[in-house]
Amino acid sequence: MEQPAPHADQVIHIRVILGVVMGLSLARLLNGLARFVQHPSKSQIYSVHLGWVLFLFLAVVHFWWFEFGLMRISHWTFELYVFVILYAALFFFVCALLFPDQMSEYSGYADYFHSRQKWFYGLLATLYAADILDTLAKGAEHFRALGAEYPIRQVAMIGASIVAMFVTNRRFHLGFVLIALVVQIVWIAQYFQVLS
Numbered sequence: 001m002e003q004p005a006p007h008a009d010q011v012i013h014i015r016v017i018l019g020v021v022m023g024l025s026l027a028r029l030l031n032g033l034a035r036f037v038q039h040p041s042k043s044q045i046y047s048v049h050l051g052w053v054l055f056l057f058l059a060v061v062h063f064w065w066f067e068f069g070l071m072r073i074s075h076w077t078f079e080l081y082v083f084v085i086l087y088a089a090l091f092f093f094v095c096a097l098l099f100p101d102q103m104s105e106y107s108g109y110a111d112y113f114h115s116r117q118k119w120f121y122g123l124l125a126t127l128y129a130a131d132i133l134d135t136l137a138k139g140a141e142h143f144r145a146l147g148a149e150y151p152i153r154q155v156a157m158i159g160a161s162i163v164a165m166f167v168t169n170r171r172f173h174l175g176f177v178l179i180a181l182v183v184q185i186v187w188i189a190q191y192f193q194v195l196s
Helices: 008-038 047-072 078-098 109-115 117-137 139-147 147-166 170-191
Strands: none
Touching: 008 047, 008 078, 047 078, 047 109, 047 170, 078 117, 109 117, 117 139, 117 147, 147 170
């Protein structure tokens, strides 16, 4: 027997909290990008760093969009509520990691990014793992509706992120971010153009 949908106020309450956290994530990215315009010669731009900024911008906007799927959850527990908030908070931490409060001890964003690459890619792998749990929380039918591509994509991105934690070759990092961007854009276009 199918359980009734949660009261609309419950989902709105949860989405408001998620909106605050995701708004902070977007603000962090946009403020960081604004620094490039405000002080163009202060810190040298790095293509890999900029690629991950674009990726995370898309991922944060996408998260906010696909979390309309929380309406599918008919039974909310405090644990699930905390999990969803922590999942959103992961986005904030990754975004904050891309734009530190101070850059004075680094020669530019390349130096900074690679000094923190283990943290960045570790959190990115955690984001992909959390997404699996979030998708399962919306129901087995929802998980199956995403097709076999979904678990393959998630496992591949988790694996690539773990490998990237330890690779020093900058071409690898550039290739990884370009592939991640393409995968993210295709994923959004394929599955999330219309809310359902």
